[in-house]
């Protein structure tokens with residue numbers, strides 16, 4: 001499993017502009033966005049204390065079939081290399097792109 005530090009680097013490059021340096025929103029590119037990027041350190045709190053791995057994974061990855069739908073946040077599936085690592089999603093080990101597994105490890109590490 002990739003460590004949170006690896007995901008933090010990916011986050012800094014791809015997500016910080018909207019979600020902010022520490023994931024709490026208010027990145028430099030978030031001004032005027034509607035809806036505003038949510039505070040990503042509160043995902044577990046909004047989900048009975050459990051980090052919502054499956055939901056976050058599918059949200060970040062995006063759904064190619066829904067590419068036509070307007071969505072403020074870009075989909076990152078296409079931007080991730082396809083070297084796969086096993087990630088536990090809802091109790092099932094699921095082959096997941098390493099960059100995505102890393103960014104999820106980072107997000108889980110910043111929950112408060």
Ligand code: HEC
Nearest residue numbers: 014015018035036037038056059060071072073074076103
């Ligand atoms: C262009 C701005 C932008 C960028 C870049 C961006 N996001 Fe988002 N993100 C948003 C917005 C806005 C939302 C709220 C939902 C929506 O309208 O898309 C969101 C929602 C989310 C959610 C869903 C939270 C929930 O309630 O389930 C997650 C997780 C997330 N972002 C993670 C990321 C990660 C990880 C990256 C980088 C790989 C990233 N975002 C890059 C703007 C952005």
